[in-house]
Amino acid sequence: MSDYIKIEIETASKEQSEILIAELSEINFDAFEENENALSAFIKEEYFNEEELNKIILPKNISYSKTIIEDTNWNAKWESEFVPIIIEDFVAVRAAFHNPIVNVQHEIIITPKMSFGTGHHATTYLMLQQMQHINFTGKTVLDFGTGTGILAILAKKLGAKKVVAIDNDEWSINNAKENITANNSTDIVLLQKDNLGGLETFDIILANINLNVITGCIPQLKMVCHHSSQLLLSGFLNSDGQRVINDFTSEEFKHISTTQKNEWILMLLTKS
Numbered sequence: 001m002s003d004y005i006k007i008e009i010e011t012a013s014k015e016q017s018e019i020l021i022a023e024l025s026e027i028n029f030d031a032f033e034e035n036e037n038a039l040s041a042f043i044k045e046e047y048f049n050e051e052e053l054n055k056i057i058l059p060k061n062i063s064y065s066k067t068i069i070e071d072t073n074w075n076a077k078w079e080s081e082f083v084p085i086i087i088e089d090f091v092a093v094r095a096a097f098h099n100p101i102v103n104v105q106h107e108i109i110i111t112p113k114m115s116f117g118t119g120h121h122a123t124t125y126l127m128l129q130q131m132q133h134i135n136f137t138g139k140t141v142l143d144f145g146t147g148t149g150i151l152a153i154l155a156k157k158l159g160a161k162k163v164v165a166i167d168n169d170e171w172s173i174n175n176a177k178e179n180i181t182a183n184n185s186t187d188i189v190l191l192q193k194d195n196l197g198g199l200e201t202f203d204i205i206l207a208n209i210n211l212n213v214i215t216g217c218i219p220q221l222k223m224v225c226h227h228s229s230q231l232l233l234s235g236f237l238n239s240d241g242q243r244v245i246n247d248f249t250s251e252e253f254k255h256i257s258t259t260q261k262n263e264w265i266l267m268l269l270t271k272s
Contacts, residue, residue: 005048007041009057009064018122018263020056022237025210027052032121033081042069085120090132091154093118096182106157109182110148111175118148123234126259126266127151127208130232134268136160139203142224144196145213149176149188151206156185163187164202168194196220204230211236215247222251225271234266241265 007029011017017039021032028047033040045068057064084094084101092101093108101107110118118124131151136158143152146165155163165180165188167173173192180188196217201224207214214233221231231253236244238260244267245255254272258265 003045004042004069005045006067006069007043007053007064008067009039009041010062011037011039012062015263016060016062018237020060022211022240023056024053025235026212027056082118085118085125087125087129088132091128093128093150106154108150108153108157109179110150111178111182118150122261122264123208123266124150126234126261126264127206127232128154130259130266130268131155131158131206134158134204134230134232136204140164140200141204141206142166142196142199142202144205144207144217144221145209146176146190147172147208149179149190151208152176152188152190153180153183153185155204155206156188157183160204162189164189164191164199166191166193166196168192196224199224201226202229204232206232208234211240211244215244218247218251218253222253222271227271229271231269231271232266233269234264236265237263238265239263241267 009020017034020039024041027049029041029043031042082095084092084098086092086101086104089104091106091108092104093110094101095111096109131154136155138161140162141155141160143163143165146152146167149165152163152165165176170192173190176190180186180190205221214235241258248269249255252272253269256268256270258267
């Protein structure tokens with residue numbers, strides 16, 4: 001496994017932190033911790049490009065520091081800070097070392113490793129929250145950029161007939177496999193892929209990635225949709241919402257609704 005680089009950034013506001021998260025996600029940072037007046041961002045050492053980082057940080061007149069975290073230390077840190085997430089009475093997300101959570105309809109066990117998707121970030125929270133309003137019973141589902149596998153697992157718990165989960169990252173695939181087993185959802189089809197080529201059409205597509213990946217893959221998303229497919233998309237800021245709507249509606253998608261948490265948004269679209 002790779003070592004990780006941790007970038008600690010002084011920030012002026014929560015809004016600035018969330019803008020930074022969106023921008024850093026575009027250059028392969030894949031985990032974040034938000035604190036008062038500070039943001040910690042994490043990236044695999046082999047993906048780190050300081051010139052790209054400086055293009056984002058320096059124009060904002062803020063400072064940052066850099067440290068290296070060995071992969072063996074990362075998991076211990078992640079586990080020590082992982083706390084359960086409870087979304088209304090709908091779903092709870094916890095680690096195996098937590099006590100079971102009662103009085104929720106669904107419980108998901110996630111091993112807190114370096115894959116994106118534990119429910120803590122606003123985009124994952126929005127995806128989990130809004131999935132309760134979609135009928136998954138008997139449906140085919142694609143989880144594009146599965147990370148920990150959390151959305152695929154919930155889709156299966158909600159009655160999906162078939163779930164295909166893909167990710168281009170080997171760490172995420174291994175972590176998702178472990179989580180799928182822990183949640184007795186081993187019939188989920190897990191694929192390591194960086195595109196949607198060769199896949200069939202799906203009733204529901206879940207994509208919690210980032211702005212450029214989502215908008216760059218619209219032609220591929222169109223190919224895995226039939227006339228009534230539903231797309232649940234997140235991973236971008238409210239300020240990018242109109243761009244996403246314009247890009248999708250120009251490709252024969254219909255915008256149904258937008259939900260917001262902090263500066264982040266989720267969109268539901270259908271193939272029109």
